[in-house]
Amino acid sequence: MVEHTTDIRVRYSEIDRLGTFYNSRALEWFEVGRTELLRSLGMPYPQMEAQGVCLPLITAHVDYHRRAGYDERLRIATRLAAEGRARLRFDVAITHADAGHPVASGYTVHAVTAQDGRPARPPAWLMEVVRRAMEG
Amino acid sequence: MVEHTTDIRVRYSEIDRLGTFYNSRALEWFEVGRTELLRSLGMPYPQMEAQGVCLPLITAHVDYHRRAGYDERLRIATRLAAEGRARLRFDVAITHADAGHPVASGYTVHAVTAQDGRPARPPAWLMEVVRRAMEG
Amino acid sequence: MVEHTTDIRVRYSEIDRLGTFYNSRALEWFEVGRTELLRSLGMPYPQMEAQGVCLPLITAHVDYHRRAGYDERLRIATRLAAEGRARLRFDVAITHADAGHPVASGYTVHAVTAQDGRPARPPAWLMEVVRRAMEG
Amino acid sequence: MVEHTTDIRVRYSEIDRLGTFYNSRALEWFEVGRTELLRSLGMPYPQMEAQGVCLPLITAHVDYHRRAGYDERLRIATRLAAEGRARLRFDVAITHADAGHPVASGYTVHAVTAQDGRPARPPAWLMEVVRRAMEG
Numbered sequence: 001m002v003e004h005t006t007d008i009r010v011r012y013s014e015i016d017r018l019g020t021f022y023n024s025r026a027l028e029w030f031e032v033g034r035t036e037l038l039r040s041l042g043m044p045y046p047q048m049e050a051q052g053v054c055l056p057l058i059t060a061h062v063d064y065h066r067r068a069g070y071d072e073r074l075r076i077a078t079r080l081a082a083e084g085r086a087r088l089r090f091d092v093a094i095t096h097a098d099a100g101h102p103v104a105s106g107y108t109v110h111a112v113t114a115q116d117g118r119p120a121r122p123p124a125w126l127m128e129v130v131r132r133a134m135e136g
Numbered sequence: 137m138v139e140h141t142t143d144i145r146v147r148y149s150e151i152d153r154l155g156t157f158y159n160s161r162a163l164e165w166f167e168v169g170r171t172e173l174l175r176s177l178g179m180p181y182p183q184m185e186a187q188g189v190c191l192p193l194i195t196a197h198v199d200y201h202r203r204a205g206y207d208e209r210l211r212i213a214t215r216l217a218a219e220g221r222a223r224l225r226f227d228v229a230i231t232h233a234d235a236g237h238p239v240a241s242g243y244t245v246h247a248v249t250a251q252d253g254r255p256a257r258p259p260a261w262l263m264e265v266v267r268r269a270m271e272g
Numbered sequence: 273m274v275e276h277t278t279d280i281r282v283r284y285s286e287i288d289r290l291g292t293f294y295n296s297r298a299l300e301w302f303e304v305g306r307t308e309l310l311r312s313l314g315m316p317y318p319q320m321e322a323q324g325v326c327l328p329l330i331t332a333h334v335d336y337h338r339r340a341g342y343d344e345r346l347r348i349a350t351r352l353a354a355e356g357r358a359r360l361r362f363d364v365a366i367t368h369a370d371a372g373h374p375v376a377s378g379y380t381v382h383a384v385t386a387q388d389g390r391p392a393r394p395p396a397w398l399m400e401v402v403r404r405a406m407e408g
Numbered sequence: 409m410v411e412h413t414t415d416i417r418v419r420y421s422e423i424d425r426l427g428t429f430y431n432s433r434a435l436e437w438f439e440v441g442r443t444e445l446l447r448s449l450g451m452p453y454p455q456m457e458a459q460g461v462c463l464p465l466i467t468a469h470v471d472y473h474r475r476a477g478y479d480e481r482l483r484i485a486t487r488l489a490a491e492g493r494a495r496l497r498f499d500v501a502i503t504h505a506d507a508g509h510p511v512a513s514g515y516t517v518h519a520v521t522a523q524d525g526r527p528a529r530p531p532a533w534l535m536e537v538v539r540r541a542m543e544g
Contacts, residue, residue, distance in 0.1 A: 009443075011436065011439065011440060011443075012288065012289075012294070012439050012443065012453075013288070013294050013296060013436045013439060015288055015289045016284065016285070016287055016288070016289065017284075017287045017288065017289055017290070017291045017342065018190060018192070018251065018253070018289070019289045020192075020253075022284070022285050023163055023167075023193045023196060023244075024160040024161070024162075024163035024164050024167075024285060025160070026196075027159055027160035027163065028160050028419065028421045031159075031160075031419065031420050031421060032419060035417075035419075035420065035479060044479065045420075045478075045479065046477070046478050046479045049478075054154060056154070056156075056200070057159045057198075057200050058199065058200055059197075059198065059199050059200070060159060060162075060196075060197070060198045060200075061195075061196070061197045061198075062193075062195065062196045062197075063194065063195050064192070064193050064194055064195070064196075067253060069454070070289065070453075070454050070457075071443060071452060071453065071454045108159075115154065117154070117156075117203060145307075147300065147303065147304060147307075148303050148307065148317075148424065148425075148430070149300045149303060149424070149430050149432060151424055151425045152420065152421070152423055152424070152425065153420075153423045153424065153425055153426075153427045153478065154425070155425045158420070158421050160421060164283065164285045167283065167284050167285060168283060171281075171283075171284065171343060180343060181284075181342075181343065182341070182342050182343045185342075205318070206317075206318050206425065207307060207311075207316060207317065207318045290462060290464070290523065290525070292464075292525075295435055295439075295465045295468060295516075296432040296433070296434075296435035296436050296439075297432070298432075298468075299431055299432035299435065300432050303431075303432075326426060328426070328428075328472070329431045329470075329472050330471065330472055331469075331470065331471050331472070332431060332434075332468075332469070332470045332472075333467075333468070333469045333470075334465075334467065334468045334469075335466065335467050336464070336465050336466055336467070336468075339525055380431075387426065389426070389428075389475060
């Protein structure tokens with residue numbers, strides 16, 4: 001199982017009036033995790049889109065565990081899995097980079113489509129990358 | 137069962153490069169639905185927070201059904217339910233306001249806490265509002 | 273001089289930890305004002321882009337006057353002007369809808385380009401609309 | 409003159425349907441630059457706010473020069489200056505990290521206030537940091 005981790009700092013623009021991150025930011029951080037995981041697999045997402053392969057979301061799920069304030073360092077750990085033959089799934093766990101406390105966790109499920117949103121068969125190179133990622 | 141609906145237009149700032157809304161915007165629209173539902177129940181959320189009652193998210197779940205482009209009118213339908221004694225749940229369905237096609241649906245589950253994030257017992261007036269909402 | 277006004281409510285997602293709107297939201301609200309002004313002139317922006325005319329920003333300027341909190345109603349007043357032959361300018365004033373206090377004001381200057389970002393000559397119908405808007 | 413630079417990657421959530429960053433993101437990136445500059449001066453902004461010193465924006469100005477697409481690396485160069493006795497000014501230039509092309513530039517002017525938004529006299533330690541920053 002391949003797991004990729006990347007660190008970010010919480011931006012002021014991401015904080016709400018209770019001093020913790022606004023809930024939708026978790027999904028933006030999930031996307032940072034996906035981007036860095038795909039890059040680490042030698043398949044940067046911009047390059048995938050340039051080849052006409054898009055990964056629109058079918059489902060997103062987030063469980064919120066703890067607050068995270070402005071400027072705190074967070075660690076995003078992301079794993080890739082196939083879900084059936086035509087879907088990809090990314091599992092994500094966000095923790096405080098220093099203390100290791102869980103902040104948010106969840107997953108996103110993605111279809112594979114052409115740029116116009118029509119379902120596309122995942123290209124062989126993509127499924128090969130996924131297969132290798134799952135074997136670790 | 138009380139269901140409140142409110143309409144919005146998709147903003148340019150909410151669109152991604154495929155021409156549909158970026159996935160995290162759904163959670164921001166869910167919040168617009170919650171805000172308007174609570175107002176319709178005579179319990180505006182700013183007033184709740186002023187009384188020291190916060191509703192931080194425990195879980196968020198979104199299923200994505202269709203694209204929605206810049207300036208399209210969307211309808212947000214929101215229902216409130218209690219989940220056990222200490223949690224609230226909002227179920228949300230977003231559709232194209234004109235055609236009625238589903239765009240995104242899902243739910244959020246909320247704890248009831250004080251401003252500092254500590255669990256609080258839901259005040260009687262809140263549970264009374266929820267009870268009435270569920271009876272319709 | 274044509275001035276178009278539209279009202280919004282401040283969303284929870286737009287508030288920072290001081291309880292007022294995060295500074296960049298002003299530019300998103302300016303865009304709401306532009307969108308509604310262009311619609312009122314019979315020239316919805318999505319329709320303009322469908323005709324291959326884009327209005328990317330060259331400059332944005334915001335002066336911040338007062339706080340505006342979650343759920344407060346704001347009024348966005350927008351005016352359109354030509355700036356030379358090839359640029360458009362929108363002047364915006366955001367106020368508290370009820371009290372009338374100024375919240376933020378400023379302007380954006382836009383080039384007229386094709387979809388690929390290349391400068392384009394503003395089409396006659398666009399300049400005609402602008403001319404009429406300026407005459408009021 | 410102290411100038412601090414920090415690099416970011418453009419996030420998918422920051423891109424609009426023309427494939428370049430949405431205009432308001434520039435102000436969020438300006439804030440990333442301010443945060444890192446203040447940290448480099450030994451005065452992290454969260455620590456400042458903990459001491460009751462806030463720096464709300466009075467003015468923001470952005471000039472847009474070029475597009476920047478998803479996943480491109482940008483360099484944010486930020487300089488600090490005093491503006492009179494009671495205001496701070498940050499000048500920012502964002503460029504493509506690799507090619508060096510200008511992407512956006514501008515400035516923000518900040519008041520010094522207490523947490524409640526009331527004007528405050530800038531503390532001596534703050535003005536000392538600013539003085540040193542300006543001397544370089």
